[in-house]
Amino acid sequence: MSHHLFLLSPSDTPLYSLTHHSTKPVPSVTSPLASNLPTWSTSAFAGTLTALSGASSATQHTSGGAVRVGGGQDRHVIQMIANAGLDVIEDVMRRENTMYLKSVDKFNEWTVSAFITPGNMKFVLLHEAKNDEGIRQFFMEVWEVYVKTMLNPFQTAHTAIRSSVFDNRVRASARKYL
Amino acid sequence: MAYAQPHPRLSVVSNSSQSSVDHLSPTTTSTRFSLPSVPSTHTAVSTKPGLNRPNIYDRNLNKTRGSEVSGAAFAFLFSEVVQYTQKRVSGINDLERQLNTLGYRIGTRVLELMVWRAEGSSKAPKREIKLLSVLMMIHTQVWRAVWGKAADAIERSVENPDEYMIIDNDPPIERHISVPRDMSQLSCSSFTAGIVEAVLDGLAFPARVTAHNTPNAQFPNRTTILIKLEPSVMEREELLK
Numbered sequence: 001m002s003h004h005l006f007l008l009s010p011s012d013t014p015l016y017s018l019t020h021h022s023t024k025p026v027p028s029v030t031s032p033l034a035s036n037l038p039t040w041s042t043s044a045f046a047g048t049l050t051a052l053s054g055a056s057s058a059t060q061h062t063s064g065g066a067v068r069v070g071g072g073q074d075r076h077v078i079q080m081i082a083n084a085g086l087d088v089i090e091d092v093m094r095r096e097n098t099m100y101l102k103s104v105d106k107f108n109e110w111t112v113s114a115f116i117t118p119g120n121m122k123f124v125l126l127h128e129a130k131n132d133e134g135i136r137q138f139f140m141e142v143w144e145v146y147v148k149t150m151l152n153p154f155q156t157a158h159t160a161i162r163s164s165v166f167d168n169r170v171r172a173s174a175r176k177y178l
Numbered sequence: 179m180a181y182a183q184p185h186p187r188l189s190v191v192s193n194s195s196q197s198s199v200d201h202l203s204p205t206t207t208s209t210r211f212s213l214p215s216v217p218s219t220h221t222a223v224s225t226k227p228g229l230n231r232p233n234i235y236d237r238n239l240n241k242t243r244g245s246e247v248s249g250a251a252f253a254f255l256f257s258e259v260v261q262y263t264q265k266r267v268s269g270i271n272d273l274e275r276q277l278n279t280l281g282y283r284i285g286t287r288v289l290e291l292m293v294w295r296a297e298g299s300s301k302a303p304k305r306e307i308k309l310l311s312v313l314m315m316i317h318t319q320v321w322r323a324v325w326g327k328a329a330d331a332i333e334r335s336v337e338n339p340d341e342y343m344i345i346d347n348d349p350p351i352e353r354h355i356s357v358p359r360d361m362s363q364l365s366c367s368s369f370t371a372g373i374v375e376a377v378l379d380g381l382a383f384p385a386r387v388t389a390h391n392t393p394n395a396q397f398p399n400r401t402t403i404l405i406k407l408e409p410s411v412m413e414r415e416e417l418l419k
Contacts, residue, residue: 097306
């Protein structure tokens with residue numbers, strides 16, 4: 001199960017991105033279609049069928065490196081989904097006064113969650129499983145390190161974040177909560 | 179003593195003071211200085227060997243929450259800022275615009291840090307999305323975070339519905355500034371205007387913010403920060419009604 005994080009500046013320039021592969025077990029029931037499928041553990045088509053239904057439980061079959069059918073696992077597809085989510089995010093952030101906007105958009109197996117800082121910085125996270133509380137805590141930690149980054153006088157809202165310490169901190173938070 | 183030589187990051191001022199001390203008393207060692215700031219720098223460095231560059235990510239953001247900056251030090255720094263800027267501009271408008279730009283850089287950070295301190299431990303952190311609450315937040319919270327006191331008044335312009343005014347009767351930034359007569363148009367509170375502009379911009383209320391001297395008999399330093407919201411903001415406010 002993987003997560004994709006993007007930090008976007010107020011002018012939607014990507015400042016930082018992270019792909020995190022979680023080691024946590026995937027919850028077995030994520031799609032209503034998948035839960036209705038019988039467990040064809042012996043069938044040769046089992047892997048393909050579960051993958052087509054959009055269920056994350058297909059990972060047990062694809063862990064050997066097989067390409068998932070219908071899944072947007074390509075880098076450019078991921079970026080497209082994240083950018084498409086921005087429209088929804090900008091719409092929602094006018095109405096909602098919370099910084100954490102959970103599950104604003106969905107595309108195939110990907111759910112888009114976002115966090116808007118007061119300075120209009122957007123953290124966009126693509127995830128597969130529902131994990132509201134974990135994602136909220138993850139965003140809070142990313143926000144804290146982001147504020148620390150921003151306090152650096154050499155950092156502006158439009159310069160990419162290249163600090164290795166920042167990277168390590170975000171990775172550590174991702175391991176902890178995602 | 180770990181550092182026989184003065185630390186390379188000491189400013190020129192303290193280096194020269196050290197050499198003058200050396201000159202006066204030949205027995206002076208590096209531990210004896212007339213300026214208190216110099217030994218304190220040494221102890222700070224020597225307690226953490228190999229950590230000359232503190233990592234900004236290890237600092238607690240709430241550590242300096244209640245601490246105050248010396249007014250004299252700030253007045254000195256700001257006077258240098260104004261003089262530095264004045265040498266590099268042509269005319270008062272340009273000077274005010276430059277001060278505004280400098281304030282803007284402060285404002286983006288003030289906004290992010292101030293809200294983090296208020297909402298960082300909250301379960302569901304909130305952003306302000308209503309114009310009036312944003313203006314009230316600037317009037318009280320931003321002013322308190324930056325100047326240690328709330329602004330004195332906030333008004334809406336009678337003629338232009340897109341203009342708001344924040345009034346400070348005695349802005350700390352101007353307490354030690356006396357503007358020459360031939361530059362009477364200048365308001366050094368343009369710096370504050372820049373901070374306000376950054377806060378509004380960050381919260382998606384783009385505006386043009388300027389500072390104007392509006393003295394009265396009681397308060398000779400009274401300053402008005404004029405906020406002129408962009409048409410897009412007014413259109414959005416109309417739609418939300």
